[in-house]
Amino acid sequence: MRILIAEDDLISRKFLSKFLSKYGQSDLVVDGMEALDAYMMAMKEKKPYDLICLDIMMPNVDGVKVLKIIRQLEEQNSIASNERCKVIMTTALADTQFVQNAFKIGCDAYAVKPIDTERLVEVMQKLGLLEDSTE
Numbered sequence: 296m297r298i299l300i301a302e303d304d305l306i307s308r309k310f311l312s313k314f315l316s317k318y319g320q321s322d323l324v325v326d327g328m329e330a331l332d333a334y335m336m337a338m339k340e341k342k343p344y345d346l347i348c349l350d351i352m353m354p355n356v357d358g359v360k361v362l363k364i365i366r367q368l369e370e371q372n373s374i375a376s377n378e379r380c381k382v383i384m385t386t387a388l389a390d391t392q393f394v395q396n397a398f399k400i401g402c403d404a405y406a407v408k409p410i411d412t413e414r415l416v417e418v419m420q421k422l423g424l425l426e427d428s429t430e
Contacts, residue, residue: 296424297337298322299347301330301361302385303354307408311348311385314412318425319345327356334365334380338372344380346424349402351386351393358384359397366401381422385410 296319302308303325312321322344324330330349337343347365351358362382369379384397384405394405404418419425 296320296345297342299324299330299333299337299344301325301327301333301347301353301358302350303352304350307350307385307410311410314410314415315346315348318419326354327358327361330358330361331356331364334361335368338368346419346422347380347382348406349382349384351384351388351397359393359400362397362402363400381419381424383415383418383422 298315298319298321300308300311300315300321301324302311308323312323315321322333324333334344349358349361362384365380365382381403382401384394384402385408386393386405387408397405403422406415406418416425420427
């Protein structure tokens with residue numbers, strides 16, 4: 296599995312990277328512009344990400360705007376909805392407005408920090424990224 300972790304907080308980024316390393320190769324970025332650059336590079340190389348963990352609050356471009364651009368690019372490139380990358384928004388915010396907005400734009404799930412790893416595995420299974428027998 297190819298994974299992109301877009302997270303400006305060093306501790307959260309390292310934690311997610313270490314946890315997800317058993318499921319695939321992770322690329323790490325620290326802001327929304329880097330996330331978009333990494334996404335477009337992966338598309339250009341025809342090696343798209345299977346999963347993107349996207350922090351809602353990031354410098355330069357926030358996660359919701361990044362998600363919106365990713366979904367627009369997928370649409371422009373005629374990528375079928377079942378072949379689009381799965382996006383899990385991560386947030387320390389209790390603000391449901393951000394989360395609702397992210398779902399409207401096309402996120403597949405969200406995780407509240409600190410990340411509950413058991414719950415994250417369940418979400419990845421529901422999204423079809425892992426077999427149910429994993430773990």
